[in-house]
Ligand SMILES: Nc1ncnc2c1ncn2[C@@H]1O[C@H](COP(=O)(O)OP(=O)(O)OP(=O)(O)O)[C@@H](O)[C@H]1O
């Protein structure tokens with residue numbers, strides 16, 4: 001179920017207190033025991049029951065009765081904490097409509113200082129192994145690999161956007177990161193697959209130039225396709241970077257080849273462009 005801005009706005013301060021306590025206590029418990037949660041939140045028994053009831057109705061918290069009564073945060077509760085932090089810090093004023101749902105993310109239009117995009121990373125149980133893990137965090141989050149992996153995924157994308165943008169690659173401007181959520185500038189364009197280009201050769205060359213710049217900065221996209229390239233008339237943007245790898249990665253050659261193949265195939269099928277994958281790889285790696 002997508003996140004509702006109204007639900008987040010209407011969360012009571014006691015509900016935030018519960019979400020914050022759960023987040024903290026989940027580093028220690030798979031299911032946070034009721035009495036431990038009470039002590040941490042300092043709420044009366046009836047208040048806590050009522051607030052937990054609401055949070056469970058909103059799918060932000062879930063409970064278990066075995067082996068004891070306990071609670072844990074689920075994705076929506078975690079998202080709510082991240083979004084509300086971005087609001088408190090002044091990054092975000094309003095959450096707008098959902099503009100993209102992927103396997104592992106939800107993307108919203110939003111308002112801050114101008115129009116923004118909020119990308120919520122949700123790396124599920126199946127794929128968390130593929131995320132590069134930062135060892136210092138694992139023990140704390142060992143019960144919740146999906147939560148940890150989602151934070152790492154957001155960090156990976158934020159790091160890439162920061163370096164690439166400073167290095168002159170055309171990507172969204174990263175604005176803020178909190179937990180599994182990043183805020184970035186809104187791109188006033190369409191995905192490449194949604195348009196028919198008038199000057200496909202120019203756009204193709206611009207994509208290749210940006211890939212070459214990214215490669216020199218140490219970044220291979222790893223999920224390049226017409227769905228992760230945006231265009232607006234003349235200008236091109238490369239989006240969706242959480243799975244980037246370094247050129248020194250053991251599979252870098254294969255992964256770069258796959259990226260370039262996707263690009264070359266798309267432009268040759270749709271526009272009859274004649275460059276080969278090997279020619280383009282040579283342009284990218286210089
Ligand atoms: N900065 C942005 N400005 C405008 N639109 C964006 C921006 N970022 C993403 N979008 C839109 O949202 C869609 C989804 O975003 P993105 O590609 O980053 O994630 P995803 O494809 O859902 O991720 P996953 O790879 O996990 O499936 C994009 O295809 C694009 O249409």
Ligand SMILES: [Mg+2]
Pocket residue numbers: 102227228240
């Ligand atoms: Mg995408």
